[in-house]
Amino acid sequence: MKFFGISTAIFAVLSIANQLSQAATTASPCDPNTCKLPNCLCPSLSPPNGMKPSDVPQFVTITFDDSIQPELLATAQDVLNVKNPNGCAAKGSWYVSMLYTNFALVQQWYAQGNEVADHTFTHVGSPSSQEIAAARAMLNQYGGVPLGKIKGFRAPFLNYTQDTLREIAAQGFQYDTSASGVVDDCYWPYTLDYGLANDCWNNVCGSELKLPGVWEIPMYAVQDSAGTAQLMDVYLAGSPSDVTAWSNANFDRHYNGNRQPFGIYIHPTHLTNYPGLADTTAQKKAVISFIQSLQGKPDVWFVTNDQLLQWMQNPVPASQLASQPYMQCTTPKIGKEICNGLENITVANNVVSGGLLNSCNFNSANWDTCFNCPSSEPTLENPTPKSAVASTDPSFRHVVPNDCDSLWWDPIAGQCLCSNTTCAYNDTAVPISTNTTVNRAASATGGISRETNAENSSSVKFTTSLMGLGLSAGVAAMMAL
DSSP: OOOOOHHHHHHHHHHHHHHHHTOSSSOOOOOTTTOOTTTOOOOOSSOGGGOOGGGSOEEEEEEEESOOOHHHHHHHHHHTOOBOTTSOBOOOEEEEOSTTOOHHHHHHHHHTTOEEEEOOSSOOSSOOHHHHHHHHHHHHHTTOOOGGGOOEEOOGGGOOBHHHHHHHHHTTOSEEOOSEEOSTTOOOOEEETTOOOSOGGGSOTTSSOOEEEEEEOOEEOEEOTTSOEEOSOGGGSSOHHHHHHHHHHHHHHHHTTTOOOEEEEEOGGGGSOOTTSOOOHHHHHHHHHHHHHHTTSTTEEEEOHHHHHHHHHSOOOHHHHTTSGGGOOOOOOOSSOOSSSOSOOEEETTEEEOTTOEEEEOSSOEEEESSOOBSSOOOSSOSSOOBSSOTTSTTOOOOOOTTSOGGGEETTTTEEOOOSTTTOOOOOOOOOOOOSOTTOOOOSOBOOOOSOOTTOHHHHHHHHHHHTTTOOHHHHHHHTO
C-alpha cells in the first residue's frame, strides 16, 4: 500500500482515536446467569465473581513480540529483572514468529518458566490457517514446547479478523490477545461465548462470531497527555519522561480503580542497540525503571498471560495468590544434564553454543535446537521437514512425547525422567495439522493494524516521522502497511 497524504493520515488517525474512545457500544449481550467460570465469563469492567477490587491482585503482564534471538532475549531478561511478592522472578509471554528465531533460546525461555505463544510463521497480516499452524508446529518440533503449553495467539500487526479468531479456536488455542482495551472497553479478560466486546468500531462486535471457551485478553492501552491511546511500544511515542508520566497515570487508574490487568507490550528490537542505529539506552532504562517502580507496591504481581488466565478461571484473593501452584518457581531436579533448556547455554557475539545442542544451518537461517535438524530449510508449506538424521543413527534426537513435559524429557536418550505425579504431564492438545489451505487468507473484516512492525525498516521510519505529529506509534505503523 502506498503512503497517503499526511493530511489524510492525520484525519484517519484522529478518526480511529475517536472510535477507540467510543468503543464497547455494540457488543452482543452476555447472560452472567448462564455464563459462569471456569469456562465462561462475560465482559466486565469489574473483577470476576463479584470480588472487591481491593481484594484482588494487580496483575502486570509484560509481553514480547516477534523472533527470539540472543540480543533480543538479553533485552527481555533485563526488562523482567523484578520479583513477585513471593520471591519468584517475574515471567513474561513471548509471541514468537519463526523467521530468524533461534529455537534453543525458545526452549530456554520456556524452561525458565516463561510463556511461549504463536505469532505466525512469517509475521503476515490476516494470516492463513497454515501460518498459524506452521508456527505452532515449529515451536513444538524444534523449541520443545509441548503443544498443550502453546495456549496463546497474537495477530501480526494486531490485524485480527473473524476468520483468524475462528481459526485459533479450531486449532485449540485457549486465548487471543490482539484486541485493544482503552477506557470504556477496559474489560477484564473474558470468553468469546457471546462474541467480542472490544474494538467495537471494527464490525466484529455484535457479529455472529461466537467461540465458546476461547478467551480474549485485551491489550490495555496507555492514554497520553493528549488523550490518544498508545498500545504497543509506548516508549516510542514520546520522551522517556513523558512516557513514564503517562504510564504511571494509567497504572494508577487501574490500581486505584477496578484493578484490571496492566499490560506492557514490547518489541525487543526497539530497546536493543545495533551498530549504526539510534541509541535506545534512554528508552530502555525508562521502561526498566518504570517496571521496577511497580515492584514495591502492595499486591502487584508480574505474570504471564497464561498465569493470568489460570487466576481468572479460579479467582482467589491477593492474600492467597502466593500459594497457588502456577505462581511457584521450583526448578526440576533432573539428576543429570539433559538438553531441556536448563543446561549451560552460552552466547558470544550473538552466537549460541552448548555442548548438547545441534546447529542447523541453511542459506537464510541458522539456528540451534535440542532436537534433530531438518533435512531442508523449513517453509510455510513444509515447516517441519523430515529429519536430517535417520532414526537408526546413534545421534538421532527424540521429539517430546505427549506424556512428558520437555523439562523432564531427555531427547538424546528418548527418556522421560519424571517419576512422580508432581511432574507428570499429559498433553491433550489439538494435534498439529499443517496440511490446511495455504492460500486461504482471512477476510479483511476485523481489527485495524495497530502494532509497530519491528522488522520492517520502512515502517519504523514512517512511525518515527509521524511521532512528531503526536500520533500513536501503533496507528502510524498501521498507515505504513
